[in-house]
Amino acid sequence: MASDKRRKKVRDRIAGLQQDERRRLYKYAARLRRAAAEAPDKTKHRPDCATWDDEDGLPPAVEKRRRRHKGSLRQWAEALVEDGDLGERETLTGPEPDAEGMVLFATAARCRVLVAGGDEDETLDCGVSPDLADAQRSELAVGDRVQLVTTRDDPTVVGLLPRTSVLSRPDSGPGGRHVQRVIAANVDCAVVVVAARQPALRPRLIDRYLVAVEHGGAEAILVVTKIDLLEPVERRQLDDLLAPYRALGTPVICCSSNEGIGLDVLRAALHDHLVVLVGQSGVGKSSLLNALEPRLSIATAETGASQKGRHTTTASTLHRLDEATRVIDTPGVREFGLWELSVDELRGYFHEFDRFAGRCKYSDCSHLHEPQCAVREAVARGDISTARYDSYGRLLESLR
Numbered sequence: 001m002a003s004d005k006r007r008k009k010v011r012d013r014i015a016g017l018q019q020d021e022r023r024r025l026y027k028y029a030a031r032l033r034r035a036a037a038e039a040p041d042k043t044k045h046r047p048d049c050a051t052w053d054d055e056d057g058l059p060p061a062v063e064k065r066r067r068r069h070k071g072s073l074r075q076w077a078e079a080l081v082e083d084g085d086l087g088e089r090e091t092l093t094g095p096e097p098d099a100e101g102m103v104l105f106a107t108a109a110r111c112r113v114l115v116a117g118g119d120e121d122e123t124l125d126c127g128v129s130p131d132l133a134d135a136q137r138s139e140l141a142v143g144d145r146v147q148l149v150t151t152r153d154d155p156t157v158v159g160l161l162p163r164t165s166v167l168s169r170p171d172s173g174p175g176g177r178h179v180q181r182v183i184a185a186n187v188d189c190a191v192v193v194v195a196a197r198q199p200a201l202r203p204r205l206i207d208r209y210l211v212a213v214e215h216g217g218a219e220a221i222l223v224v225t226k227i228d229l230l231e232p233v234e235r236r237q238l239d240d241l242l243a244p245y246r247a248l249g250t251p252v253i254c255c256s257s258n259e260g261i262g263l264d265v266l267r268a269a270l271h272d273h274l275v276v277l278v279g280q281s282g283v284g285k286s287s288l289l290n291a292l293e294p295r296l297s298i299a300t301a302e303t304g305a306s307q308k309g310r311h312t313t314t315a316s317t318l319h320r321l322d323e324a325t326r327v328i329d330t331p332g333v334r335e336f337g338l339w340e341l342s343v344d345e346l347r348g349y350f351h352e353f354d355r356f357a358g359r360c361k362y363s364d365c366s367h368l369h370e371p372q373c374a375v376r377e378a379v380a381r382g383d384i385s386t387a388r389y390d391s392y393g394r395l396l397e398s399l400r
C-alpha cells in the first residue's frame, strides 16, 4: 500500500516534468539500472550523485520547477529504477508520434490540425501535450508542422517541427511583458494587402510590412486592392508610388475584387504556395479571398451578420484556395514582425541602399547624419526614393 502510494507520487511528479527534464531523468535512470546490473553490489557502483543542474543553461521555468521539487535527479531516478514497472516504454518516452500535420487554428490548449491522407485530407481537433515546452504550447501557430499521436481518444500534438519562416508581432503578455505572438509559420510567401483607398494607402506601412516579411524569412507580394475606386489620374499617382517596389523586384499586383481585376495574375502568383495575407482590417482581404474562390464565402464587412465576431477574432485561420494552394488569413494586424530586429538587419532590408552603402565614408554608416554618406547623396540625386528613405529613418527611430 505504502509502495503504491509512493509509486503514484513519483508518477504524478514525472507527469509534471517537462520533456527536457524527463529525458534527462530517464537517461540517468538507465545509467543507474545499467550500473546495478553490471555490479551485484549496487551501492558501490552507482553513478555519482547527479542533480538537475548537471547540465548548464536550464531555462528559467525549468529551474523554478526544479527548486520547487527540491529532490535530486538521482533520488527520482532511484525511485524509478526501484519501481521496475515504471520502466515501461510508454512511461519512459511517452507514446511515439504516428502522424504529422499542419496547424489550421490554434489556441493555447487545443488546435485544429490538417493531416494529409492518401485521397483526402483529414482535419483533427487535437489537444496539446503537456510535454510540449510551455513556450511552444502557447506559441503554436497556424502553419506549424506538428507531430501527433492519433491513437488515443483525444488526438494530441506531441511535437513541433522546426519552422522555415515565422511572421510574428509583438504583444503584451502576462504582467505586461513584451512577448512574441506568431501570426503564421512556414509560409513561403506573404501577401501584403493594402487598399488604394478606404483606408488610405500609407506607403510607410508597406515598408514596415516588407521589412517584417523578409525578417520572418518569407517572400513578399504586394497587393493593392480596390483600384476600381481610383480616377485615372489617381491611378497614375499610384503607379508612381509603386515604382520603387517594382524596381526592387517585389511582385506588385493591383486588384479589384468588385470588378474582377488582377485576380488571375494573383491566383497564378499564389499557386502551389502556403501564403499568408497580412494587412489592416478593412483593406479587403476577405473580399479578395472570396473573389479568388467564391466557395470560401468568408464573412466580409459587407455580409455583416457575423461582423462583430469577425472583428474580435484574434486567431489566424487557414483556407484552401485550390488543391495546392493554402492561404492563412490573419486578423487585421496593425503591427508585426519587427521583433528583435537589429539596426544592421534593418539597413540590409532596404535593398536599394546596397549599391551605394559601400561608398559611405564610414562602413557602419547609419545613412542618417554621417558626413559623406553615399546613400543620402543618392536620395538627393533621386536615385533612391525619398519616401522609402523616410520610412527607413522612421523605422530606425522606432528601434532605438
Ligand code: GDP
Pocket (backbone or CB within 6 Å): 225, 226, 227, 228, 229, 255, 256, 257, 258, 259, 280, 281, 282, 283, 284, 285, 286, 287, 288, 299, 300, 301, 302, 332
Ligand atoms: P478585410 O477586413 O480586409 O477582410 O476587408 P473586407 O473584405 O471585409 O472589405 C472591407 C470593405 O471594403 C467592404 O465594405 C468591402 O465591400 C470593400 N471592398 C473590398 N474589396 C473591394 C474592391 O475591390 N472594391 C471596392 N470598391 N470595395 C471593396
Ligand code: ZN
Pocket (backbone or CB within 6 Å): 357, 360, 361, 365, 366, 367, 368, 370, 372, 373, 374, 375, 376
Ligand atoms: Zn551612409
